[in-house]
Amino acid sequence: MQMNRVAGNDHGPIKLFTLSTCVWCKKTKALLQDLNVGYEYVDVDLLNSPERDYVLDELRTFNPHCSFPSLVVNNDCIVGYQEEKIREALQRL
């Protein structure tokens, strides 16, 4: 599965599941960019099957609702644009 890489400081694997149309997903991407954090993301709405199913199966293991954005840091999943939680999780790295 091809993830999109965004350059920034390396804090280990940080994965963001997003929708290209979702405003909260865009805010999350902007926050990571502001914090200069390197991460990879995938816009799930732009995928067709079977890639979409493959990605959703992976997302489901972190967030059974498969809602967006879902940010996976250290196997913990932050669902939704929760700025404080995201900042805290990244500070712990």
Next chain:
Amino acid sequence: MKAGDRRDEPDELYRKLRSEASESGYFLNPDEAFVLDLASGLLTNRKRYGYQACPCRLASGDAASDRDIVCPCDYRDADLDEYGACYCALYVSEEVSAGRKEARPVPERRPDARETGRQKGGPPGPAAPLPYPVWRCRVCGYLCARGEPPGICPICKAGKERFERFM
């Protein structure tokens, strides 16, 4: 640009949403840039699927199984009551709109399709012994007793397909 293309512009959709909201007692998010971004997402989904699925949810592309997340979604009113905003925060409560309260993050309340099977919109249960069936708008809760649901909900302007048999 031709005049007919205006409905595909975010600012035009924004004006339409704002006027429909104020006519039916709802409030749009006061952050205009935010709403314009949501309007772009709605228009993208309209082009992509043929209907304005919630930009913050993953649509399947199947109209019947996505019906509950066509904006305004079936979950708007419950989320407004509980969190002061709908799932994507296009709509907010009056208190949030006036700046007296802040909207809280809204968890997904849509049932998981894998557990429930997505509702296909058929009337539940057998017909009740009433002179007319009662139809309920799944978007705003409006009830009416008539042979068929109205073509457009007179309260929230949702389409006929958003009605379910209530009694």
